Amino acid sequence: xxxxxxxxxxxxxxxxxxxxxxxxxxxxxxxxxxxxxxxxxxxxxxxxxxxxxxxxxxxxxxxxxxxxxxxxxxxxxxxxxxxxxxxxxxxxxxxxxxxxxxxxxxxxxxxxxxxxxxxxxxxxxxxxxxxxxxxxxxxxxxxxxxxxxxxxxxxxxxxxxxxxxxxxxxxxxxxxxxxxxxxxxxxxxxxxxxxxxxxxxxxxxxxxxxxxxxxxxxxxxxxxxxxxxxxxxxxxxxxxxxxxxxxxxxxxxxxxxxxxxxxxxxxxxxxxxxxxxxxxxxxxxxxxxxxxxxxxxxxxxxxxxxxxxxxxxxxxxxxxxxxxxxxxxxxxxxxxxxxxxxxxxxxxxxxxxxxxxxxxxxxxxxxxxxxxxxxxxxx
Amino acid sequence: xxxxxxxxxxxxxxxxxxxxxxxxxxxxxxxxxxxxxxxxxxxxxxxxxxxxxxxxxxxxxxxxxxxxxxxxxxxxxxxxxxxxxxxxxxxxxxxxxxxxxxxxxxxxxxxxxxxxxxxxxxxxxxxxxxxxxxxxxxxxxxxxxxxxxxxxxxxxxxxxxxxxxxxxxxxxxxxxxxxxxxxxxxxxxxxxxxxxxxxxxxxxxxxxx
Numbered sequence: 232x233x234x235x236x237x238x239x240x241x242x243x244x245x246x247x248x249x250x251x252x253x254x255x256x257x258x259x260x261x262x263x264x265x266x267x268x269x270x271x272x273x274x275x276x277x278x279x280x281x282x283x284x285x286x287x288x289x290x291x292x293x294x295x296x297x298x299x300x301x302x303x304x305x306x307x308x309x310x311x312x313x314x315x316x317x318x319x320x321x322x323x324x325x326x327x328x329x330x331x332x333x334x335x336x337x338x339x340x341x342x343x344x345x346x347x348x349x350x351x352x353x354x355x356x357x358x359x360x361x362x363x364x365x366x367x368x369x370x371x372x373x374x375x376x377x378x379x380x381x382x383x384x385x386x387x388x389x390x391x392x393x394x395x396x397x398x399x400x401x402x403x404x405x406x407x408x409x410x411x412x413x414x415x416x417x418x419x420x421x422x423x424x425x426x427x428x429x430x431x432x433x434x435x436x437x438x439x440x441x442x443x444x445x446x447x448x449x450x451x452x453x454x455x456x457x458x459x460x461x462x463x464x465x466x467x468x469x470x471x472x473x474x475x476x477x478x479x480x481x482x483x484x485x486x487x488x489x490x491x492x493x494x495x496x497x498x499x500x501x502x503x504x505x506x507x508x509x510x511x512x513x514x515x516x517x518x519x520x521x522x523x524x525x526x527x528x529x530x531x532x533x534x535x536x537x538x539x540x541x542x543x544x545x546x547x548x549x550x551x552x553x554x555x556x557x558x559x560x561x562x563x564x565x566x567x568x569x570x571x572x573x574x575x576x577x578x579x580x581x582x583x584x585x586x587x588x589x590x591x592x593x594x595x596x597x598x599x600x601x602x603x604x605x606x607x608x609x610x
Numbered sequence: 611x612x613x614x615x616x617x618x619x620x621x622x623x624x625x626x627x628x629x630x631x632x633x634x635x636x637x638x639x640x641x642x643x644x645x646x647x648x649x650x651x652x653x654x655x656x657x658x659x660x661x662x663x664x665x666x667x668x669x670x671x672x673x674x675x676x677x678x679x680x681x682x683x684x685x686x687x688x689x690x691x692x693x694x695x696x697x698x699x700x701x702x703x704x705x706x707x708x709x710x711x712x713x714x715x716x717x718x719x720x721x722x723x724x725x726x727x728x729x730x731x732x733x734x735x736x737x738x739x740x741x742x743x744x745x746x747x748x749x750x751x752x753x754x755x756x757x758x759x760x761x762x763x764x765x766x767x768x769x770x771x772x773x774x775x776x777x778x779x780x781x782x783x784x785x786x787x788x789x790x791x792x793x794x795x796x797x798x799x800x801x802x803x804x805x806x807x808x809x810x811x812x813x814x815x816x817x818x819x
Contacts, residue, residue: 389756
C-alpha cells in the first residue's frame, strides 16, 4: 500500500491516471525527488502494466450491471425456466446433446438429466448473480456466475439474443479482472481490516501477475465493446435501408419487437425523426471507436448510446438486452463521474447512518468517508 | 517502484509477455472473425473458428446490413383420430400470433414468447435452404424435431378429445408497408409456404409435460 504522498511530491503519473488506476502492493516505493535516478520510459510502462490495475471502478460497474441484467432475467424467466432450459424444454436434453456433440460447447447441465440437477444449477445461477452484484467473495462468485450462466445458455442456445451473447462474453471476461475492489462487500470488508504490512516477494509476484491479468482482461472488455459497435455500424453502412434513412421504420413494425404498437407507430410516423434516428444510429456506432481519442466527445457519444439503449429497452421490448449493453458500455465511463457518484453515495450513506443515530453531525463524517473510499482496497 | 530479485523479474516478464501476446492474438482473432471475409481470415479460417466457437461467438450484425422487412409467422394444424379410426383435420392455429399476443403490453417479454419460435423458424430456414424442404446436414433434422416439439407442447396430446396423429406447418411472410411518406409500393399480402404433414408419435412428446 502506498503511503500518503505530500502534495507536490514528484509523481511521474499524469494527474488523472492515478484516479483511473488502483495501485497494487507492488508499487511500494515511489521515486522521491532526492531518491535514485528517475525511472526510464520502459520502467514506467512496466510499472503501469504490473503494478496498476486500470479502469478498476469501471470493472465494478460492469460487474454490477451484468449481474443485475442476468439475475433480473433469471428472475423474470423463473416461471418459464423448465421450458427454456430444463426438463420440459422442446429443445430436449437429447437434441441439445446432439448439437453440443458437434459444437463442444460447455454446459454442466448435460452431466445429469434430472430435474433436481437443473433446479440446482438455475438457482445457483440466481444466487451467483445476486452475490456478484453485491461483490461478495467476488472472484469465487464470478467463477460460479460464469459457469452457471454459460451452462444455462449453452443448454439451449436457440432461445438467446444479443443480450445473452453480451452476458455470456462478459461473464467469462469478468473472471479475469479485479471487479470487486470497489462498490462491493469485499471492499467494505477490506476497509475494516487493519492495513496489511509489507508483503514478501512471492506474494508480491502473485499480485503483479493478478494485476497483469486484470489489465489484459479490461483491454479485452473494452475492445469487445468496440467490436460490437463497429460490427453493428459498419455492416449497417452497407444496407440500402440505412442509406435511404427508412431503416428505423421496419423494426418498429416487427410484431416480435412491438410491445407498444402505438408508441412505435408514433416514433416512426415522422419523416424527419426516422431519418435522423436511422442516420444518427449509424454515425454513433461507426464513430464511437474513433472518439475514444477525445475524452469529451467519447463521453457525449457514450451518453447518447446509453440513452438509445434505454429507448430500445422500452420500445422494442428488450430490457435485459439493453441493460447488458449499458453494463458493457460502462467500461468507457469517465473515472471522474464514477468518483463523483462514489462521493455522493458515501455522503448519502453517512448522512443516513448519522440520522439513524440521532446525531446532527452529518457533514464532517460524510466528507471523511468520501476520501477514505478513494483509498485503494487491499487484498 | 519495487526492486525485484532476478527470478521474480523473470517470472513477471515471461508471464507478462505471454499475457500480452495471448491477448493480442485473441483480440486479433475476434477482429478477423467479425470483419468481412478477407485473405487473412480465409487463410486461417480453422484457427479463427477454434478461438471464436463455441464460447466467444460474435453476432453483432444487429438489424444489419438491413433490418428484417417482413413479419414472419408460423401456423400449425393437426389431424386427430377418434375411436373409429376416423381422421379429422383441425383448423390452423397461429403460433406466432400467440407469441405476439403475449408480447403486447408486456414491458419484459419472455424469451419463451420473443425468441423460442422466432429463432426455431430461423434455424429451420437456414438448415432448409432448398425449396423442396430437404434438410441440410445433421442440424436440419434437429431443426425439424425442435419445431415440431414447440408446436406439440402447445397443442398437447389430444385436440377436441381426440389423439393427435399428424402435424403440418405453414410459414407466412408479410412485407411491412413502407413508411407513409415513402413513394414505394409494396404488396403486404401474406405469402404462405406449406410444409408436408409430419407424423406425430408418443416419443415426440417426451418431457413436454
